[in-house]
Amino acid sequence: MLIGRVIGEMVATQKHESHSGCKALIVQPLQLDGSNRGDAVIAFDSVDAGVGDRVLLVTDGYAAMTSLGRLESPIDMAVIGVIDRLDFSLSPGGTGPATGNSVTTGSAAADSGLSLPLEPFGGRGQELLLPAVPVKKKTGRKKEGEN
Amino acid sequence: MYLGRVIGKVWATVKNDSLRGQRLLIVQPLTPELAPAGKTVICADCSGAGAGETIYWCKGKEASFPFLPALVPSDNTVVGIVDLLHVKR
Numbered sequence A: 001m002l003i004g005r006v007i008g009e010m011v012a013t014q015k016h017e018s019h020s021g022c023k024a025l026i027v028q029p030l031q032l033d034g035s036n037r038g039d040a041v042i043a044f045d046s047v048d049a050g051v052g053d054r055v056l057l058v059t060d061g062y063a064a065m066t067s068l069g070r071l072e073s074p075i076d077m078a079v080i081g082v083i084d085r086l087d088f089s090l091s092p093g094g095t096g097p098a099t100g101n102s103v104t105t106g107s108a109a110a111d112s113g114l115s116l117p118l119e120p121f122g123g124r125g126q127e128l129l130l131p132a133v134p135v136k137k138k139t140g141r142k143k144e145g146e147n
Numbered sequence B: 001m002y003l004g005r006v007i008g009k010v011w012a013t014v015k016n017d018s019l020r021g022q023r024l025l026i027v028q029p030l031t032p033e034l035a036p037a038g039k040t041v042i043c044a045d046c047s048g049a050g051a052g053e054t055i056y057w058c059k060g061k062e063a064s065f066p067f068l069p070a071l072v073p074s075d076n077t078v079v080g081i082v083d084l085l086h087v088k089r
Helices: A061-068 A107-111 A121-129 A133-146 B061-067
Strands: A002-015 A024-029 A041-045 A054-058 A078-082 A085-087 A102-104 B002-010 B024-029 B041-045 B054-059 B076-087
Touching: A002 A041, A002 B054, A024 A054, A041 A061, A041 B002, A054 A061, A061 A078, A061 B061, B002 B041, B002 B076, B024 B076, B041 B061, B054 B061, B061 B076
Parallel strands: A041 A078, B041 B076
Antiparallel strands: A002 A024, A002 A054, A002 B076, A024 A041, A054 A078, A085 A102, B002 B024, B002 B054, B024 B041, B054 B076
């Protein structure tokens, strides 16, 4: 699943018949700091999201198809939720409590470009996700290699 | 799904039997502003799109679903022709 922002809608008349009745949204995937993550994609809407909303985006076919109730339809992306808020329980370094680290998606937050009061996960995010384990794993692998 | 534009066609005489009769299109991915984005891909087609048309295509296993019950080995398939885009960045 990805976080994204709905930046538009797409209209298509000539399309696969199983797509009829689906609302197609143009979704720009986002990093946690609100910057763009790759190019925008087309996703079908299962939650009545609109332009400007920050949403949850699934990029797996099975998840997308089941969320829309259309199995065996050529759908590989769907919007499955509208994000109200993000909470971070750790600071980016992985130690200590976070400071001022919840983000609300309101109209005010959307207007301000969704800036988080946090360093983005991009550089040090993996340390945050696995604070202690990687060190142990590395030493373990080295020993295995030597043997 | 992804936005793209059909910029050509692939002819292949020797191919998997299941691909017989399928049109293979060369697709240039596009941004919502219709600027080229990334490398071209070859897509099968289930929508009848022609050269120059803006389309959207589906990636992955789902790309073979439009052809069911035939099992077509396609990982990118054009599934619709775009009429309009409303974009508000």
